[in-house]
Structure formats: structure tokens, C-alpha cells
Amino acid sequence: MNDEAQDYASVVELFGRMVATLREAAGYRQAELGRTMYGLSATRLNQIERGTGHPPTLANAKALDATLKTGGLLAELWKHVTSRTFPAWSQPFMDLESSAREMRMYLVQVVPGLLQTEDYARAVLRMGRSLRDEAHLEERVLSRLGRQERLNGPDAPYLWVVLDEAVIRRPIGGPDTMRHQLAHLLATEHNDRISVQILPFEEAEHEGMGGSLTVLTTHDKREVAYTEGADVGRLIEDPGEVGQYAVTYDRQRARALPVGMSMDMIREAMEGLDRARFPSSAQALRLAKVQSQQLGRRSVRGSRARPRHRPRPRP
Incomplete structure (x- = not known):
């Protein structure tokens, strides 16, 4: 793994650890929070906290902020997650x-x-x-x-x-x-x-x-x-x-x-x-005509007259 990939992974993992910390501080278990939030299952929440699977989306971050009452902390951190997905010069x-x-x-x-x-x-x-x-x-x-x-x-x-x-x-x-x-x-x-x-x-x-x-x-x-x-x-x-x-x-x-x-x-x-x-019917007709003409020219150029078989004279 190169330095850029390691940097990206570390930010994703930091986001996941922050989610886990805030969830526990709010008194939620993963399964319970997954049932509470629309569109975020316990399985997906587990992936986010472990830093695996697809990265969290802004919608995920905002939904977690609203449920955990973080004051927008995760949405702010998400900006750093998404920036590490692309080359460093674009960040x-x-x-x-x-x-x-x-x-x-x-x-x-x-x-x-x-x-x-x-x-x-x-x-x-x-x-x-x-x-x-x-x-x-x-x-x-x-x-x-x-x-x-x-x-x-x-x-x-x-x-x-x-x-x-x-x-x-x-x-x-x-x-x-x-x-x-x-x-x-x-x-x-x-x-x-x-x-x-x-x-x-x-x-x-x-x-x-x-x-x-x-x-x-x-x-x-x-x-x-x-x-x-x-x-x-x-x-x-x-x-x-x-x-x-x-x-x-x-x-x-x-x-x-x-x-x-x-x-x-x-x-x-x-x-x-x-x-x-x-294509319209007129366009299709013109195309068929052109293709037919091209096929005819190739046929004329590619054909060769076969020599007629002549029996050899008997001695």
C-alpha cells in the first residue's frame, strides 16, 4: 500500500472510530442504532465503524449527526474522508x-x-x-x-x-x-x-x-x-x-x-x-443503398474469372 492509500485508509478509520465513540456515548448499540436510523442497517454501520466496505456518504454523516446530536461534527469530518479519495493535489x-x-x-x-x-x-x-x-x-x-x-x-x-x-x-x-x-x-x-x-x-x-x-x-x-x-x-x-x-x-x-x-x-x-x-426510414433507406453499392464494388473488385477447363489433346 502506497503512502496515499495509507493516508486515505487512516482517515476512513478515524471517521469510523469517531462514529463508534459517539454512538457509545449516546448509549446506543450498533443493532439498536441501525434500527433507529432509516437507510443505515446495523451491517452497514459496522462497516463504517471498522473502516471497511464503501466509504460513508455525506447523507450517512448527516443522519448520524442528527441522531447522535453531534452538532454537525461527523459531516465536517466527512469532508476529509472524501478528499482523501482523490489525488493529494486536488484536496x-x-x-x-x-x-x-x-x-x-x-x-x-x-x-x-x-x-x-x-x-x-x-x-x-x-x-x-x-x-x-x-x-x-x-x-x-x-x-x-x-x-x-x-x-x-x-x-x-x-x-x-x-x-x-x-x-x-x-x-x-x-x-x-x-x-x-x-x-x-x-x-x-x-x-x-x-x-x-x-x-x-x-x-x-x-x-x-x-x-x-x-x-x-x-x-x-x-x-x-x-x-x-x-x-x-x-x-x-x-x-x-x-x-x-x-x-x-x-x-x-x-x-x-x-x-x-x-x-x-x-x-x-x-x-x-x-x-x-x-434512424428514420429515409435515413435507413439511404444507408442500405450505400451499403449495397459498397458491397457491389467489393464484389466486382474481389472476383476473378475462373479459367475454363480445357481437356488435354490425346496423343
């Missing part, structure tokens, strides 16, 4: 993200983690170089979904997202997974705290092509920036440099389509997936 950003008041994001490759569906997240996270095994993949998926719970809470941040058009055109996870992901993006149209815009291909080259960018505003009105590539991220806290990145984001947003037109483009991308899966 400072994730800590800030968990309490940010506003988030401004520009992404060039994938939908941001806070807006990913489960299957889409699994397809994206499967590509990580730091991924250890399938169990680690599921831990990361659960952690990512747990981070999304904050979007539905009373302290939900304002989220402004600009996506390069490539994000909605690349069918990550396959057509079905991508279709559900696009539908999930469309649902944000009814959330007054979330804005999604598309930067179309027609904008050609631009200063944001180098990678993804996020500008966070904390509750004390401090701004930080975060840039990320395939296997590395950088947190920027210097006010002057953060200001430059904020201007870069504002320019990207200004060049992007308005929200309504962006939603129309997402719908068009969904329709494209549907047409590819269920």
Missing part, C-alpha cells in the same frame, strides 16, 4: 469547494463533477491514472455524488458553468450514458442557482483552450482560482493572479451562447444521439 481545492459561496467554471473536456450523473462520473473516473482498482473507482463515484448533495441544501452555492461545445458532443460512456447526462444538464434550466452556457466551436481559438478553470468565492468574499489538466491541478491564491484568471473566465462567458440558446444546443446534441440510435 485543497475540494476543501474550498465544499464551502464556497460562488463557483465560476470553464471546462473543455468533461461536465464538472458537481453536475455529473453516476454513470457519466464512473466513465470519467475510470480513466484516472491514480485509480487503484474497481473498489477505489466506486469510492470515487460515491464521493463525487456525495459532493453534489450540497447543491440541494440550504447553503447551495451559485454555480456558473461554461462548457466548450466538445463537452456535449463527446459521447463519454456511450450514447445512453451521454443522453442521460445531457438531460441532467437540461434540468439545470429550472434551478435559479445554476447557469450552464455553451462556448460553440464557431468561436475558434481562444485563451481558455489550455485547460479547465474554476474561480471560487468563499463566504468571507475571498477569491481563489484553480486550473486543472489531465493529471495535475494548481490552486492560485495570489490576488493579482486570481484577478487575471477571473477576467479570463468572464471573457469565456461573454463569448458563450446565452442560457436559452445553450439549452437548445444541448437538446440538439441529444437529438443527434437519438438519430444515430434510431
Whole structure:
């Protein structure tokens, strides 16, 4: 086990020991607490306390806090559990993200983690170089979904997202997974705290092509920036440099389509997936004609006239 894996395991175990300590202090046995809490069996509670199985979710931590009357202690500790699921270089950003008041994001490759569906997240996270095994993949998926719970809470941040058009055109996870992901993006149209815009291909080259960018505003009105590539991220806290990145984001947003037109483009991308899966009768007829012509050409090129058998003359 490498140092990163050991660090992660130690935090999960610490969370479990804290749950056990608080449970015993409140006078509960595992089986009794499991019967008391909806959605958390005694078996699952035993896994959490031992630090085995899937890591606890934010919902688990909040439910335990409410039942054990901890004042939110476990939900606060859970932030450290989820941060250890991902590479160390991403942890400072994730800590800030968990309490940010506003988030401004520009992404060039994938939908941001806070807006990913489960299957889409699994397809994206499967590509990580730091991924250890399938169990680690599921831990990361659960952690990512747990981070999304904050979007539905009373302290939900304002989220402004600009996506390069490539994000909605690349069918990550396959057509079905991508279709559900696009539908999930469309649902944000009814959330007054979330804005999604598309930067179309027609904008050609631009200063944001180098990678993804996020500008966070904390509750004390401090701004930080975060840039990320395939296997590395950088947190920027210097006010002057953060200001430059904020201007870069504002320019990207200004060049992007308005929200309504962006939603129309997402719908068009969904329709494209549907047409590819269920072609119309005219499309099917054209495809069959093309295939027939190609087959005929291959048949002509590949055929050779067989020599006629001629009997040898008798001596």
C-alpha cells in the first residue's frame, strides 16, 4: 500500500472510530442504532465503524449527526474522508469547494463533477491514472455524488458553468450514458442557482483552450482560482493572479451562447444521439443503398474469372 492509500485508509478509520465513540456515548448499540436510523442497517454501520466496505456518504454523516446530536461534527469530518479519495493535489481545492459561496467554471473536456450523473462520473473516473482498482473507482463515484448533495441544501452555492461545445458532443460512456447526462444538464434550466452556457466551436481559438478553470468565492468574499489538466491541478491564491484568471473566465462567458440558446444546443446534441440510435426510414433507406453499392464494388473488385477447363489433346 502506497503512502496515499495509507493516508486515505487512516482517515476512513478515524471517521469510523469517531462514529463508534459517539454512538457509545449516546448509549446506543450498533443493532439498536441501525434500527433507529432509516437507510443505515446495523451491517452497514459496522462497516463504517471498522473502516471497511464503501466509504460513508455525506447523507450517512448527516443522519448520524442528527441522531447522535453531534452538532454537525461527523459531516465536517466527512469532508476529509472524501478528499482523501482523490489525488493529494486536488484536496485543497475540494476543501474550498465544499464551502464556497460562488463557483465560476470553464471546462473543455468533461461536465464538472458537481453536475455529473453516476454513470457519466464512473466513465470519467475510470480513466484516472491514480485509480487503484474497481473498489477505489466506486469510492470515487460515491464521493463525487456525495459532493453534489450540497447543491440541494440550504447553503447551495451559485454555480456558473461554461462548457466548450466538445463537452456535449463527446459521447463519454456511450450514447445512453451521454443522453442521460445531457438531460441532467437540461434540468439545470429550472434551478435559479445554476447557469450552464455553451462556448460553440464557431468561436475558434481562444485563451481558455489550455485547460479547465474554476474561480471560487468563499463566504468571507475571498477569491481563489484553480486550473486543472489531465493529471495535475494548481490552486492560485495570489490576488493579482486570481484577478487575471477571473477576467479570463468572464471573457469565456461573454463569448458563450446565452442560457436559452445553450439549452437548445444541448437538446440538439441529444437529438443527434437519438438519430444515430434510431434512424428514420429515409435515413435507413439511404444507408442500405450505400451499403449495397459498397458491397457491389467489393464484389466486382474481389472476383476473378475462373479459367475454363480445357481437356488435354490425346496423343
